[in-house]
Amino acid sequence: MPRSANSPKSGPRTTARAAAAQDGATEPVDSSFLRTLVGYNARRAALSIIEVFMQRMSAYDLKVVEFSMLSLVGHNPGITSRQLCATLGVLPPNLVGLIAALERRGLIKRLPHPSDGRAMGIHLTAAGTELMQEAEQTVAQLEVEATSRLTDAERKTLIRLLQKIY
Amino acid sequence: MPRSANSPKSGPRTTARAAAAQDGATEPVDSSFLRTLVGYNARRAALSIIEVFMQRMSAYDLKVVEFSMLSLVGHNPGITSRQLCATLGVLPPNLVGLIAALERRGLIKRLPHPSDGRAMGIHLTAAGTELMQEAEQTVAQLEVEATSRLTDAERKTLIRLLQKIY
DNA sequence: TATTGTTATACTCTATAACTATA
DNA sequence: TATAGTTATAGAGTATAACAATA
Numbered sequence: 001m002p003r004s005a006n007s008p009k010s011g012p013r014t015t016a017r018a019a020a021a022q023d024g025a026t027e028p029v030d031s032s033f034l035r036t037l038v039g040y041n042a043r044r045a046a047l048s049i050i051e052v053f054m055q056r057m058s059a060y061d062l063k064v065v066e067f068s069m070l071s072l073v074g075h076n077p078g079i080t081s082r083q084l085c086a087t088l089g090v091l092p093p094n095l096v097g098l099i100a101a102l103e104r105r106g107l108i109k110r111l112p113h114p115s116d117g118r119a120m121g122i123h124l125t126a127a128g129t130e131l132m133q134e135a136e137q138t139v140a141q142l143e144v145e146a147t148s149r150l151t152d153a154e155r156k157t158l159i160r161l162l163q164k165i166y
Numbered sequence: 167m168p169r170s171a172n173s174p175k176s177g178p179r180t181t182a183r184a185a186a187a188q189d190g191a192t193e194p195v196d197s198s199f200l201r202t203l204v205g206y207n208a209r210r211a212a213l214s215i216i217e218v219f220m221q222r223m224s225a226y227d228l229k230v231v232e233f234s235m236l237s238l239v240g241h242n243p244g245i246t247s248r249q250l251c252a253t254l255g256v257l258p259p260n261l262v263g264l265i266a267a268l269e270r271r272g273l274i275k276r277l278p279h280p281s282d283g284r285a286m287g288i289h290l291t292a293a294g295t296e297l298m299q300e301a302e303q304t305v306a307q308l309e310v311e312a313t314s315r316l317t318d319a320e321r322k323t324l325i326r327l328l329q330k331i332y
Numbered sequence: 333t334a335t336t337g338t339t340a341t342a343c344t345c346t347a348t349a350a351c352t353a354t355a
Numbered sequence: 356t357a358t359a360g361t362t363a364t365a366g367a368g369t370a371t372a373a374c375a376a377t378a
Contacts, residue, residue, distance in 0.1 A: 016347055017255045029253045030241045033302065034234060038313050038321065039215035041328040046212050047255070048332040049205035068200060075196045082336060087195045089183045089213070094369065096338060118336040118377045136199065147204050149330045155204065161324040162207040164315045166214035182370060248359060260346065262361060284354045284359045 015051050042162070049146045056142050060135050065090065066102060067135060070124065073108055074132050078121035080113065107131060181217055208328070215312045222308050226301050231256065232268060233301060236290065239274055240298050244287035246279065273297060 034040045050064060057067055068088055073079055081099060085092050099122070102108045107128035113119035124132065147155050200206045216230060223233055234254055239245055247265060251258050265288070268274045273294035279285035290298065313321050 016257060020251050020255055020257050027249060029238060029245065029249050031238060031253055033237050033241060035329070036325070037305065037309055038325060038328075039212060039219055039309070040234075041325050041332075042208050042212035042215065045328040045331040046205060046208035049208065053205055068206075071199050072195060072197060075199060079195065080336075083193060083195050085186050087197055089186050091182060091186050091370070092337065093339080093341095093371085113336095116336080116378075120337080139203065143203055143205070147331060150327060154327055154330075157323065158327040159202070159204060159207050161316060161320055161327075162204075162211040163201070164320075165211040165313060166207075246359075257347065258360065259348085259362075259364095279359095282355075282359080284352095286360080 015054070017047070018051055038165070042165075049143075052142055052146050053139070056138055057135065059138075060131060062135065066098060067139070069098060069102065070107060070128060070132050071136065073122050074124050074129065074136075077123050078111075078113070080116075080119045080121065082119065084122070102128075181220070183213070184217055204331070208331075215309075218308055218312050219305070222304055223301065225304075226297060228301065232264060233305070235264060235268065236273060236294060236298050237302065239288050240290050240295065243289050244277075244279070246282075246285045246287065248285070250288070268294075 053064055053067075057064065060067075062070070065088065069084055072084060072087060076083070081092065081095055084090070084099075085095055090098075099108070099110075103110065106125055109123050109125050110120040111123060113121045147158075150158065219230055219233075223230065226233075228236070231254065235250060238250060238253060242249070247258065247261055250256070251261055256264075265274070265276075269276065272291055275289055275291050276286040277289060279287045313324075316324065
């Protein structure tokens with residue numbers, strides 16, 4: 001049975017992908033060309049951080065995209081599915097199940113949209129608010145650890161340069 | 167029928183993911199918390215560049231991972247599957263089909279490993295070498311365009327900081 | 333006519349178990 | 356016993372078409 005990123009309270013554990021990348025105590029490989037590419041380095045760095053992210057969020061039984069959804073709902077009460085899709089780059093049919101799961105868990109609730117009868121406004125429940133207060137603190141702490149080899153100034157510079165790209 | 171990332175000569179076209187992220191000419195969304203996270207920004211930047219990457223590589227009928235494989239084989243003649251897996255973070259069972267496809271297209275060939283009877287050394291064919299000379303030039307050009315809002319110094323700094331993370 | 337949210341569905345990517353041949 | 360490569364397969368992620376309700 002494959003490891004579920006959602007299994008609650010499963011302690012820190014490396015992903016199979018990371019394992020595949022680490023076993024290689026074999027011959028060194030020249031990846032100098034790939035390392036000259038911003039895209040390659042950005043992807044490697046993102047995967048490295050997201051791996052830790054998944055480990056820590058498993059304590060809350062949250063996938064990365066679920067954390068992002070809850071964070072956006074928390075900071076944008078009444079946000080619609082359509083806006084979540086646009087912000088997260090998720091297609092509408094694929095968001096349906098994610099929203100349903102969070103609603104079943106009692107973390108979000110959907111209310112009729114005040115001005116658009118087609119849409120539903122999404123809000124955090126009290127339980128969702130409580131969960132996210134802890135989860136966002138955990139994530140902020142995780143960020144510090146994941147970028148511990150950077151100074152504060154470097155970290156700010158890095159974020160500024162990344163945002164200039166997208 | 168879904169769009170194949172491999173359909174040759176398909177011209178530049180936006181991905182559905184990017185489309186989902188752009189339609190939103192609607193209400194602005196506050197994503198200030200997510201934007202403080204290195205992981206979030208690195209993922210967004212990587213996706214932004216990889217989208218252009220996919221468009222350009224479709225001219226060579228190459229997926230991102232296939233380009234990476236060919237580049238590594240080109241710079242490491244005789245590299246084994248195991249080494250490719252470790253360097254790219256791909257699990258062995260998932261590499262089998264990728265190697266078979268590139269071999270069928272006559273871009274790589276596999277020769278018995280000189281010192282390990284279990285392994286096969288992977289090499290570029292003449293056709294593979296020719297293709298990669300063009301493809302790597304295209305990628306280098308693409309990188310310049312994708313990071314056109316960065317100065318040369320910023321680009322170097324960005325790569326250095328990203329590599330400090332992973 | 334266009335948009336929100338939805339169902340159904342298909343393709344791709346990623347992961348695990350288990351096998352073989354060789355070390 | 357361990358490792359390289361492979362097969363089969365399951366699960367997660369991502370994509371398109373088409374529909375009902377509302378704008």
